[in-house]
Amino acid sequence: MIDVDIDTRLGAFHLRAAFAADAPVIGIFGRSGAGKSSVVNAIAGILKPARGSICVDGRCLFDASRGIDLRPEARRCGYVFQDSLLFPHLDVRTNLLYGHRRRRAAERFVEPARVIDLLGLSGLLDRRPATLSGGERQRVAIGRALLAQPRILLFDEPLASLDAPRKGEVLDYIERLRDDVRIPIVYVSHSASEMARLADTIVMLADGRCTAVGSVEAIFGRRDIDPDDIRETASVIDARVASHDREDALTTLVFDGGKLVVPLIEATTGARMRAIVRARDVSLALRRPEDISIVNILAGRVRSIDARDGIVDVAVAIGSALLTARITRHSLRALAIREGVEVHALVKAVSLDSRGEYG
């Protein structure tokens, strides 16, 4: 549970962020310059707000009115920076143990051996940061933050300076960490796909203000917040692995409202899987089309219509899931789509989050 209510001016920028969120992974999402980094800096004690308070799991880190302002070293916030900031004069082992050695045995909950194993660092221990690749550096930075035995982990755009393959690699490790070490995470990013994959609750920031707080499903289903912040409107569907068809190399997922067939993935039956469907990959039909190559055709009812310019986003309720389709204004008129109309959603592509492919 983090509870932030801060107000401060940074030059011409006015940060007035207030939100409370309780989830394993809280995503702070918004454009660059929205104030995301300032919020985590305030949590970590690097930036001192003029007014307000910050609490993490009931522990007050900062409260201007009561004169509380814990030093960064006393806050126990593990901070993973965008450009890793490893100590260049120390080898990987010493970097990893920098914070660990500062903690008393009673304060420790995770041991170096476990972290080294979890993040695949055993081959790097004697190397200097300058000899590591970007992805390796970021993994060491994550391990270093974790071994400082924090009460909360803060990630500030940890993938922003990595190329695409490295992004995927580090993301996999962050997911392992999330599932393996039960520690609250605050994850800052301007990337909708990272948010969809990692976060449970999303805090939207725009121009230094919190514009929305909600589940990934709720936030990414909405279009009224700030269209530029979600460059890619997408729907998120919570599903489970139902069966595999090895012959045709397909996996079937089920969710409340129907099923989705996707290319074969390695996952045990019953495993939870988050399916992400981009609005532009969804078409609508009034009758169930036949003789068509698309395998995922879901029946539903139009919940809402959001038209702007020539583009229309139609939200379709399929069971309890909400799927957004992006169609043209012309199609909307030609098919006479209104709220409450029964339609069939044709899904051209599905991305999956954990352990599956995601693009």
Place this chain on the structure above:
Amino acid sequence: MGPTANELGIVALSLRVAITSVLASLPFAISIAYLLARASFPGKTLFDAIVHLPLVLPPVVVGFALLVLFGTHGPIGGFLDRWFGIVFAFRWTGAALASAIMGFPLMVRAIRLSFASIDRRLEVAGRTLGGSALFVFATVSLPLALPGIVTGMLLSFARGLGEFGATITFVSNIPGETQTLPLAIYAFTQQPDADIAALRLSIIAVVLSLVALACSEWLTRRVERALGNDRR
């Protein structure tokens, strides 16, 4: 043809004065350099100027100021003599003090540059990992500033070996007590038929300087390697 006992005595005194001045001023130089590189406070420009004053003032003026302040009857010298029995006037310690003052701006400049080139966020990272400000300074800032510290020490050492004006004004030219290399060379040039003696000491001075340069070069390379700057 080797150096005489008298010459060796002069060299030993010069080294003692220069090394003492470097080591005694180092903690102050590091503190002030860090302050100037990191902190901003009212009067910083003035403070910076005062630190640099020995660089631009005629050395004789510095020597005279030391004489007034640190002389046995001066406000600081009198106090130190009365309470701690420390005397600078006309002692080799006074020569070391003069060298330290004259070399101080050079040392501060080199170390300050080194601190300024360290990414501040490395220090921030150290704090979030649970290190106090002092611990982070000792384990991150100080080691990363080592190349600048080595350079600053060399510059101050060289300045100390060559110090003349402030020293002769403050502690005079007393053989065996305050007569360092430059002062001895000066004394010989003032005597008739002592050109050879002056030349011999000058050659010794050149050799000393070369050795000091070589040592600092070697030390710098070692430090760079320890810092991982050579991309091992």
